[in-house]
Amino acid sequence: MSRNIQDVLKACESRLSGVDSPRLSAELLAAHALGCSRLALNLERGRVLTGAELAAVEALIARRAAGEPVAYILGSREFYGLDFVVSPAVLIPRPETEHIVEGVEARFTKKQAFRFADLGTGSGILAVTLTTLFPEARGVAVDISADALDVARANAEAHNVADRLDFLQADFTVETVEGAFDLVVSNPPYVTEAEFEAASHEVTGFEPTGALVSGADGLDHIRAMLPGVAAMLNPRGWLLMEIGCGQGQTVINIIIDKRPLFEEVGVEKDLAGRDRVVVARKK
Secondary structure, X not given: OOOEHHHHHHHHHHHOOOOOOHHHHHHHHHHHHHOOOHHHHHHOOOOEOOHHHHHHHHHHHHHHHOOOOHHHHHOEEEEOOEEEEOOOOOOOOOHHHHHHHHHHHOOOOOOOOOEXXXXXXXXXXXXXXXXXXXXXXXXXXXXXXXXXXXXXXXXXXHOOOHHHXXXXXXXXXXXXXXXXXXXXXEOOOXXXXXXXXXXXXXXXXXXXXXXXXXXXXXXHHHHHHHXXXXXXXXXXXXXXXXXXXXXXHHHHHHHHHHOOOEEXXXXXXXXXXXXEEEEEEEO
């Protein structure tokens, strides 16, 4: 029996009723399988699919129905207007992390030459975006995972900024990155063990646990990394770090109590008014 795009999308949406955004997932995956845009997909809703096309769509839908995130199936995700390669070796980029980029834009001019480090770079979204936005900036992208660094390098090359980025495999909680930096950015693990256990299968079953979980209170990495951050930063250098939505005051207290080298310590909110980025400046 022949089936057109409209019928296939309806069936796919029904099959994906147990995952987030079933309609969007069905359209994104069908468009990818058919090699067209979502707009073209909707304009050609009456077109009958060939057997090979139908099989290609159904293969991707089966992966999504099993809980695999769309970004891993497609192999890419948008961040700050740029497309990034992603794989199960790295976290899927999230819109909340864009607030770090906005914070850097508020503190540095586009023509300013500065040196930065991105601790826990993952897919390289922060390092690559910053070197794209700031043509005179140079950075070091740090991650404990060699596989993650391979993804970050690929993204740097795709966006033509690899010549201004160095890649370092290191554990930033115990190793201090050599050099003097005007800026340190980081999206460290900050999920509590309890939060991870309660998270959806899409997160627990597919995203790298080591990039998410940081002890019972979610703050082990932040506590451990602060001495190294303080040593890395130039006087008046900035730290911008993503945190969990309820961790703001606790992280501020950790910075003030344990690292008196910092001043101008504060929390910036996301669009929903929740704690999202801790900002501090070295004295």
